[in-house]
Amino acid sequence: MERPDFFTLKNGEKAKLPFTEKEYNQRVNKLRTSMEKNNFENPKQEIEWLLCDLLNYKRVDLYVNFEEIVSPSKLKLLREWIKKRLKRMPLQYITGNTEFYGKKFFLNKDVLIPRPETERLVEISLECIKQTNNPKVLEVGTGSGCISISLALERKDAQILSIDISENALKKAKENVEYHKTKNVSLSKVDILNDLPEGKYDMLISNPPYISYDEMQTIMVDVKDFEPELALTDFKDGLQFYARLSDIGPLLIKKNGWMLLEVGINDHSKKVVNLFQSKGFKDIDLLTDYNNNKRVLRVKI
Numbered sequence: 001m002e003r004p005d006f007f008t009l010k011n012g013e014k015a016k017l018p019f020t021e022k023e024y025n026q027r028v029n030k031l032r033t034s035m036e037k038n039n040f041e042n043p044k045q046e047i048e049w050l051l052c053d054l055l056n057y058k059r060v061d062l063y064v065n066f067e068e069i070v071s072p073s074k075l076k077l078l079r080e081w082i083k084k085r086l087k088r089m090p091l092q093y094i095t096g097n098t099e100f101y102g103k104k105f106f107l108n109k110d111v112l113i114p115r116p117e118t119e120r121l122v123e124i125s126l127e128c129i130k131q132t133n134n135p136k137v138l139e140v141g142t143g144s145g146c147i148s149i150s151l152a153l154e155r156k157d158a159q160i161l162s163i164d165i166s167e168n169a170l171k172k173a174k175e176n177v178e179y180h181k182t183k184n185v186s187l188s189k190v191d192i193l194n195d196l197p198e199g200k201y202d203m204l205i206s207n208p209p210y211i212s213y214d215e216m217q218t219i220m221v222d223v224k225d226f227e228p229e230l231a232l233t234d235f236k237d238g239l240q241f242y243a244r245l246s247d248i249g250p251l252l253i254k255k256n257g258w259m260l261l262e263v264g265i266n267d268h269s270k271k272v273v274n275l276f277q278s279k280g281f282k283d284i285d286l287l288t289d290y291n292n293n294k295r296v297l298r299v300k301i
Helices: 021-036 043-055 071-086 091-095 116-128 144-155 167-181 240-252 267-278
Strands: 007-010 014-015 097-100 103-105 138-141 159-164 185-189 201-206 253-262 282-290 294-300
Touching: 007 144, 021 043, 021 071, 043 071, 043 091, 071 091, 091 097, 103 144, 103 159, 103 167, 116 144, 116 201, 116 282, 116 294, 138 144, 138 185, 138 240, 144 167, 144 185, 167 185, 201 240, 240 253, 240 267, 267 282, 267 294
Parallel strands: 138 159, 138 201, 159 185, 201 253
Antiparallel strands: 007 014, 097 103, 253 294, 282 294
16 A cells, blocks of 8 residues: 555644655755755755744754654745745745844844844953943844843843834834843833933943945845845945944943944944044954954944
8 A cells, every 4th residue: 555645633734744865855956946046155055044943943953853744834834935035035034033142033124134243242242341240231223132132141230221213123122122031121212313312331332224325225135125224224324323423422331431333344444443533532443253354343431
């Protein structure tokens, strides 16, 4: 007797019988071919990213557990995800989450996708407040809240105010705050270009919009068409937020406190340094990220 292709689960859903490693590879290769035809650089890696999220696996589990049952509903969802990716929607928006500083964060198109290099901003900030008890921290432009929450998890004694101009971004940050149970993070809607939050802080940290309007016309479709413009560009020269922060920094940060800002690559970092020097700041450093690019501006007040 031939074995059936499907059997019925307890909930009534039909499920695919365990497939072999060869069959698994055939499935992945078929989807990969479709992505290769659309000029994706790492289609197999991207498909495995989606599969890992779909099945709640680590990458190695895809090969170790290839005999696991995969339901038709999940296979259908994977095909839907691939269709979205073929339209260049970022993987993180497709799955609705990503990893940052070793932790899971929920995302949608109202917030910027955290980049691995921004983890360096967290590392440097933790070093800056290492000797400060009960530090007060201000994050400008919190987005998903990943920076503030990562700090809060590492420094339980810190009191962190995370501000953003976008109400929708703050809703997503609130979801992440609640998920990680970081009661030492507060959220507030503030337009930093026109208003100031109350209080004085030991550190101000920010990954502000730094792509210029002209550069926005040339960036990759995955970013331009899906990530929020408010989090990417100042619609001018990419320096507007740095100019504002250089003006208000001394008003918001305690003496001997710190300002830590992510900056763009190439000449953008030099322009930011020149801007701060023109405002009279003396204690300025440009620190490298994991790719040895100078991406973090550290200013002592």
